[in-house]
Amino acid sequence: MLLRLVCTAALAAGTVLAPVSAAAVPEPGGGKSTAGPGGRSVAELLTELQGLYRKAEKATEAHNATQERLKKQRAETQRLQRALARTRLSLHDSRGAAGRLARQQYQSLTGLSPYLRLLLARDPQRALDEGHVIGQLARQRAETVGRLTAGEREARELAGRARKALAVRTALTERSRKQRDEVRRRLREVEKLLASLTAEQLAALAELERGRIAKAQKELVTSGALGHGSTHPSAAGARAVRYAVQQLGKPYEWGAEGPATYDCSGLTSKAWGAAGTPIPRTSQEQWARLKRVPLVELRPGDLVVYFPEATHVALYLGDGKVVQAPHPGARIKVSPIAANPVLGAVRPDPGGKSLRRYVPPELPEWAAQGSDAGYSAAGAPETSAR
Numbered sequence: 001m002l003l004r005l006v007c008t009a010a011l012a013a014g015t016v017l018a019p020v021s022a023a024a025v026p027e028p029g030g031g032k033s034t035a036g037p038g039g040r041s042v043a044e045l046l047t048e049l050q051g052l053y054r055k056a057e058k059a060t061e062a063h064n065a066t067q068e069r070l071k072k073q074r075a076e077t078q079r080l081q082r083a084l085a086r087t088r089l090s091l092h093d094s095r096g097a098a099g100r101l102a103r104q105q106y107q108s109l110t111g112l113s114p115y116l117r118l119l120l121a122r123d124p125q126r127a128l129d130e131g132h133v134i135g136q137l138a139r140q141r142a143e144t145v146g147r148l149t150a151g152e153r154e155a156r157e158l159a160g161r162a163r164k165a166l167a168v169r170t171a172l173t174e175r176s177r178k179q180r181d182e183v184r185r186r187l188r189e190v191e192k193l194l195a196s197l198t199a200e201q202l203a204a205l206a207e208l209e210r211g212r213i214a215k216a217q218k219e220l221v222t223s224g225a226l227g228h229g230s231t232h233p234s235a236a237g238a239r240a241v242r243y244a245v246q247q248l249g250k251p252y253e254w255g256a257e258g259p260a261t262y263d264c265s266g267l268t269s270k271a272w273g274a275a276g277t278p279i280p281r282t283s284q285e286q287w288a289r290l291k292r293v294p295l296v297e298l299r300p301g302d303l304v305v306y307f308p309e310a311t312h313v314a315l316y317l318g319d320g321k322v323v324q325a326p327h328p329g330a331r332i333k334v335s336p337i338a339a340n341p342v343l344g345a346v347r348p349d350p351g352g353k354s355l356r357r358y359v360p361p362e363l364p365e366w367a368a369q370g371s372d373a374g375y376s377a378a379g380a381p382e383t384s385a386r
Contacts, residue, residue: 048193068281303348314335
């Protein structure tokens with residue numbers, strides 16, 4: 001099991017990391033600053049915490065991308081090794097056949113030539129028939145030698161490709177190990193910062209965070225950027241939404257793809273896979289390869305991608321809400337779409353028509369509860385209210 005964070009102190013429920021500057025929202029307590037380690041204000045602490053989570057998630061998605069390449073490379077290596085084994089077996093058979101034909105040729109050379117046998121034969125027709133057989137054997141020898149030569153060439157080529165594939169696989173394995181260590185290092189930085197804060201500071205962080213996310217959501221909605229897209233998903237989109245809602249309350253775990261735990265892109269890729277529309281595994285690949293749609297055209301099932309590097313992703317539910325696996329220590333929950341700085345949106349099934357009738361899945365009362373940052377005031381990872 002990969003690293004799970006358990007801190008001695010944690011953020012109060014309801015915290016969300018949102019893209020609003022420190023000056024945009026007043027400090028909790030009517031402007032009084034609750035100083036943190038090193039005399040930093042709550043806003044400064046929050047900015048630092050945001051940065052740490054973002055770096056951790058960026059490292060996570062890089063690791064996920066390498067894991068996907070490694071998975072494909074393992075399959076390619078195994079395919080080449082199987083092909084090489086078959087070629088070597090065929091080459092062994094060809095060498096055996098070539099040996100038998102060589103012995104037959106030697107035996108024919110030690111006797112009379114076909115011309116002399118024809119002159120001395122009592123039955124010329126029979127001699128001619130034997131000559132025809134001898135000709136067939138000669139052609140077989142030529143074909144066998146040709147197969148042997150081609151088999152040896154193919155075996156050499158396959159062996160070379162197999163060695164290269166294995167070298168790539170080894171390099172990817174090493175890269176994956178380094179990226180895994182990088183994720184763990186980033187998460188330890190988060191853990192260290194949270195462990196240094198008092199309960200009062202954590203509560204102040206949560207209060208400031210709630211104000212930021214409310215302000216960001218209000219600005220997005222009133223700007224008209226969100227628009228009034230279709231409230232009805234496609235048939236596949238409805239299945240993806242239903243799958244994602246069924247995962248509510250399950251823990252976030254970096255690199256996980258279910259069924260017990262997920263990271264952000266693990267949830268979205270599995271939801272659309274369950275809907276019968278496979279999509280790329282990572283948030284960057286989802287952003288790069290799926291059809292982009294304006295926010296004003298969002299419909300349930302679309303994916304909302306966050307941050308300039310596309311390092312976070314959530315699934316749109318409609319009415320300005322998403323379902324997401326937020327951060328390490330958190331659980332899958334419903335959040336406002338502005339929970340993080342929105343980069344844009346993509347649609348896994350651009351050709352799918354919106355359903356004429358759609359009944360959204362019923363959400364449990366606790367679906368939006370809990371901290372997007374992933375820690376409860378009790379000092380342990382959040383537990384589901386289910």
